[in-house]
Amino acid sequence: MDRDKVFKEIGIDRKNLSEDQLKQLVKNNIVDVYGEIIKKGFRETIKKVDIESYFSPENIAIRNEYRSNMDPNKASQHIKDVVKDQDSQFRQGYHWNVLISEKCPYVLKFIKHNDSALRSAENHLQNYLIMKSVIGEEFFAKQTVIRLKESRRQVILQEKLNPKEWSSLSAYQEVFENLSNVAKQSENKAKLDRFLNGIQRLSNEHRLLVDALGDNIFYKINDEGNLNIKLIDYGCFDPKNPKNSSQTQSVEKFLNELRKL
Secondary structure: OOHHHHHHHOOOOHHHOOHHHHHHHHHOOHHHHHHHHHHHHHHHHHHOOOHHHHOOHHHEEEOHHHOOOOOHHHHHHHHHHHHHOOOOEEEEOOOEEEEEOOOOOEEEEEEOOOHHHHHHHHHHHHHHHHHHHHHOHHHEOOEEEEEEOOOOOEEEEEEOOOOOOOEEOOOOOOOHHHHHHHOOOHHHHHHHHHHHHHHHHHHHHHOOEEOOOOOOEEEEEOOOOOEEEEEOOOOEEOOOOHHHHHHHHHHHHHHHHHHOO
């Protein structure tokens, strides 16, 4: 379902929506209504699909350039476990619809069915290869990228992070107090520095600045006090583009605060 049409249905001119107006919508739970409309449309689409055939091993092609060890049989079973689970949770991003099931160790991402989302999602996947090579594989959630042969649509099975253990690390979260003590340990500080240096190299060498404004980066402190960091989405923007100046300033300020830990 087209986003602009949905907003029109609930009487909102999305194209002329200011930040203050968006905050008011969130306060009034209008955005939740929008999310429910999208969720309903997505569920209805899934119901029309012959799950056994559409997600069969024969219809699954693993994109090996993303270095996945998962075979089509295992991927097929994981996908069907998620799709068939009536209790699976629905989430959405700018390019993806996401299903999360307690019955599967992976979340299932579907690229949204519009040309803009398809192009952007493919760009994100290309970003992923660049980002992983520059920042380091240790900082990325494991994933398998799948092309469905029948429709040529792409889906992703991505390692599921336990929300009870992982917290969002973004420019809008107050996390510095939690991380300051953890960063005093030499191994944790070294890991944080590797991550931040990788982000800086990505910006300098490829003009890709990681979008740290949304819930794209997560961190965990385990029982031994060890820090882990994972990127789960690959949105970036060009820090040299004047149109991105506000975003760039916010992200760079956030990264500088992390460097001081």
